[in-house]
Amino acid sequence: IAGGKDTKQGAYPWMAALLQKAFTRRPFCGGSLITPVHVLTAAHCVDGIRLDPNSFQVRIGEHNFDSQSEKEHRDFPIRQVHVHPDYVETEFVIYNDLAILELDSSCMDEPRTVCLPDEPADFRNREAVVIGWGVPHLGGEQQPPILQQVNVEVFPHEECYFMYGGITYDHICAGDPWSGGRDSCQGDSGGPLHVLQRGKWVQVGIVSYGVDCGKSRHPGVYMNVSTYLPWIASRLHPYRLNEG
Ligand code: 4AZ
Secondary structure, three states, rough: OOOOOOOOOOOOOOOEEEEEOOOOOOOOEEEEEOOOEEEEEEEHOOOOOOHHHHHHHEEOOEEEEEOOOOOOOOEEEEEEEEEEEEEOOOOOOOOOOOEEEOOOOOOOOOOOOOOOOOOOOOOOOOOOEEEOOOOOOOOOOOOOOOOOEEEEEOHHHHHHHHOOOOOOOOOEEEEEEOOOEEEEEEEEOOOOEEEEOOOOOEEEEEEEEOOOOOOOOOOOEEEEEEEEEEHHOOOOOOOOOOOO
């Protein structure tokens, strides 16, 4: 996260950290709990792990990776990886960059899930929050131990298209419309972009890519959750979207 600040512990209980079992000190990607056993993330995060899901795990409830004291988190094995069938990376654009991980999560106590939009909607000009343990700048700097958050504005599709040719209505851009500075960055991929709507957090985007981080006129590119509701719902059986 560029230009962010520390989150409060427990503020985003649906935040998932994707971990290599061989290196659990920092996550390689984020994700979000959308049912008690399903994590929404980016396809480019997990495309490779389909080969060996046993060497990865999902951590829920982490806040500070460097703290020994607070042990609120739990790690879950991955039972199944569903990558969107039309996921593809071209030179300038990533299409359908989303995936769902099914967790092996018998008896998760009080799972807290994030809501998805009830129906397709346009969130242009809305203030949103993106969270993650990604780097603050591309190159050099390290991933922070504490989950970061930053406010970004959702761009109208036309403006996003103007800056990133090739994007579709399946993408949304979000960032600081004036000066840059506030953005997601490497390591935040797969994590949620959400808006507070009538007291509920609703996830509108999945961190996907961008040109650099926090550069003005180069907002972050997110997958537009709104346009994927049917596919997402189809992968959750027997669970349903926005239950509970
Ligand atoms: C990355 O490399 C990445 N500024 C993620 C998000 C953004 C840029 C790069 C958006 O994973």
